[in-house]
Amino acid sequence: MIAGWVSAMIAAPITLAPSALADRDTDFATELHGFGIYGQRDYNAWLAKITCKRLTVGLDADATESAAFLSGNLARTTSAEQVWQFLGSGLRLYCPEHLGKLTAMSSSHTEVP
Numbered sequence: 001m002i003a004g005w006v007s008a009m010i011a012a013p014i015t016l017a018p019s020a021l022a023d024r025d026t027d028f029a030t031e032l033h034g035f036g037i038y039g040q041r042d043y044n045a046w047l048a049k050i051t052c053k054r055l056t057v058g059l060d061a062d063a064t065e066s067a068a069f070l071s072g073n074l075a076r077t078t079s080a081e082q083v084w085q086f087l088g089s090g091l092r093l094y095c096p097e098h099l100g101k102l103t104a105m106s107s108s109h110t111e112v113p
Contacts (some may be wrong), residue, residue, distance in 0.1 A: 007019055011099075016046075021059050024094070025041060025042070025045040026041070027042040027093065027095075028041075028044065028045055028047070028048060028089060028090070029044060029091050031089045031093075032085075032086060032089065034043060035082055035085040035086070035089075036082065037078060037082050037085065037086055037112075038075075038076070039074070045094075047070065047073055047074070047086075047090075048086070048090030048091075048093070049090075049094055051069065051070060051087065051089065051090055051091075051094075052090065052094045052095035052098060054058075054066065054069060054091065055095065055098045056095070062100045062101055062104065063087060063102050063104070064100075066087055066101070067083050067084060067087055069102050070083050070086055071083050071088055074086065083095055088102060088104070
């Protein structure tokens with residue numbers, strides 16, 4: 001299930017690429033709403049940016065650790081699938097250099113801890 005989702009998220013930039021003039025945080029909120037993930041726009045954008053920072057500095061070694069961090073900081077009603085959707089969208093919009101961590105993770109078929 002996760003391997004298919006990861007493949008879809010990597011293809012998403014082709015079909016869901018934000019316009020050059022659009023506000024990235026607004027685009028992120030809109031995309032999250034499509035997944036049924038709600039919450040304060042600024043908080044969700046901040047959380048995605050912190051996730052990128054954690055990957056950049058090595059605090060989270062991989063996507064599974066990032067998903068665990070997000071799971072603990074998103075609303076309790078967020079499902080495991082939505083955590084991965086949040087992570088994929090956040091990486092794609094805020095730190096695409098880390099998208100490879102999702103690809104590497106997909107081969108292990110790891111679930112959210």
